[in-house]
Amino acid sequence: MIRGSLRLSRKRISHLGPEGTFTDQACHVYAPTDWERVGFPEMHQVVGALVDGEVNEAIVPIENSVGGAVIDIEDFLVRTSDVQIKGEMLLGIEQCLIAHPDVDLSEIKVVRSKPEALSQCREFLDAHLPEAARVGTASTVEAVYRVKAGTADVSAIGPRRAADLAGLPVIRSGIQDRQNNVTRFVILGNSDHEATGSDKTSIAFSFMNRDTPGQLYKALEPFARRNINLTKIESRPTGDELGNYVFLLDFVGHRTDPEISETLDGLRELAPLVKVLGSYPIATEIH
Secondary structure (H helix, E strand, O other): OOOOOOOOOOOEEEEEOOOOOHHHHHHHHHOOOOOEEEEEOOHHHHHHHHHOOOOOEEEEEEEEOOOEEOHHHHHHHHHOOOOEEEEEEEEEOOOEEEOOOOOOHHHOOEEEEOHHHHHHOHHHHHHHOOOOEEEEOOOHHHHHHHHHHOOOOEEEEEOHHHHHHHOOOEEEOOOOOOOOOEEEEEEEEOOOOOOOOOEEEEEEEEOOOOOOOOHHHHHHHHHHHOOOOEEEEEEEEOOOOOOOEEEEEEEEOOOOOHHHHHHHHHHHHHOOEEEEEEEEEOOOOEO
C-alpha cells in the first residue's frame, strides 16, 4: 500500500538526479508543465518517494538499447506490491563533449563523466582524445559543473541540456559509439493504465521446482498459441538460492483483454508467483 496520502494542489513526479540528467529530460517530456518535478540523487529515493506517498508518480529508466536492463528497477518492481507501471517513453541518448568556450580538442587533458557515458563514447575518445585522462563522476551533470568550476583543459561528456543549464558550449555532439542509443523509461504509479487498444503488459513469474524439464516451454507456449507477441524476456536471480530465477516478460496486449486474461490464468496454474507489473500504452515515438 502507498503509505502517504497526497493532499497537494499540484501533482508531483519524482526522477533521478538534478536538472540536466537524461532522466530529468525524460521527465520534462512526459510530465505536464503544471506538475512539480522532484529530483533525488539515488534511485531508491525516487521510487521510495512514490511508495511513501510523497509524489503521485515516478519516472525511471528500465532498459537501454546498448547497456541493457536497469536491474535495480527490475528487482524493485518484482519485490514491491505497491507500485505498477502505467506508462513508458523512449528517449534518444545523445552524448556531447562539453568544455570551456573556444577550447580546442588538442588542449583537453581530462574528460570527466559517469563511467557508463565514458564507455559509450570510447571510440570517439580513442580517436580524438587518446592521451586525455578519463575520470569517473557520480553523474554527467556533476561532470559538467566540475568543468565549469575548473580549468580550461578539463572537459565533460553529458547531455546538451546539462551544458545549456551550466552555460557551457558543446564542442562536439553525437559522440556516442552507437547512434541509435535509446533508453526506455517507465512511469510508475499506484495503478496501471486502462486499456487503449494499443497496449503492452509486463509480468514476472517464477517456478517452485527449477528442475522440472520443459516448464518454461509450457509457460510460454500458450502465448504463441494465442498469437500474443512477446517483446522481451529475461531472467533475474531470486536472491534466495543459487539457481533460482524469476522471469520477466513483456508482451503486446492489456491484462484485461480476454486472451491475455486466459493466458495469465493458465500461467498461474504452472507458477506459484505470477505478478502483473502493469499494463500501459505502447510508446512508439523516440523523443
